[in-house]
Amino acid sequence: MKIHTISLLCAAALLSACSTPATLLTTSNEQHDACNNAELKGQLAEADLACTQALRTAEQANAAPELLSQRQYNLGRIKRLEGKNVEAEQLYRQALATEEAAQPRSDARIGRRTVELASALAAQGKWQEGSNYLERALPLLPNLSPPSRTYSADVLRQYAKQLQGGPQAALGKRFEVVAANLK
Known part of the structure; x- marks a missing residue:
């Protein structure tokens, strides 16, 4: 069982290392869409997971500040809807800082x-x-x-x-x- 888990982790690491920024951005967009769809269905835990993945994938892709800010903001919004206001606060602070540093603002x-x-x-x-x-x-x-x-x-x-x-x-x-x- 442990060997299987380690193999999966190694395969995932290799796949992410081989992914291009464009592929990662496409994946982030798909995860973002999954987040929005889950939110519309009222499935906040699923939305949280998808938005978290969308943000992490955008970070891996070194996405533009506008996109990172949007991903941070979206995840913060889901956290707020879940009542996780401390986490939402931190994500909104990040999104605000990212947006304020972006050019053009x-x-x-x-x-x-x-x-x-x-x-x-x-x-x-x-x-x-x-x-x-x-x-x-x-x-x-x-x-x-x-x-x-x-x-x-x-x-x-x-x-x-x-x-x-x-x-x-x-x-x-x-x-x-x-x-x-x-x-």
Whole structure:
């Protein structure tokens, strides 16, 4: 049994060593599609596995920062849906850093990753830290797609409610106003 497992691992290592970046990117895309399909079916554990594989394969292929950021973001989103907010936070931080370093930068992708990071922080009760990220995202929100603006408005309202009556009440009011104007 042990010899069989070792043989399989050696074969897998040889196959990955022989894979070209283009082949690896194709594999990563297939794994990404499998992740999306599993998510649509509500199979989050399967989506988690497929998104993890898609990210690892993209890393092996030395994929462009835009693709790596997307894979990190997608896996973070699945982790958030699974309630694994600490893992989601780390993946959103990676996706945000990757996206901010990419050339050219995409304000829409940076904005969405920043809002998602704030959401993961809120789920952990890290409202202060999350509000700093959310405030940074405010000028980027008009660049988001309509569904992303709707999601962002929901996160802003969540923060506005949390901040009301406290030392950051003015920021909470600002979040509320921005959320009302996001259409």
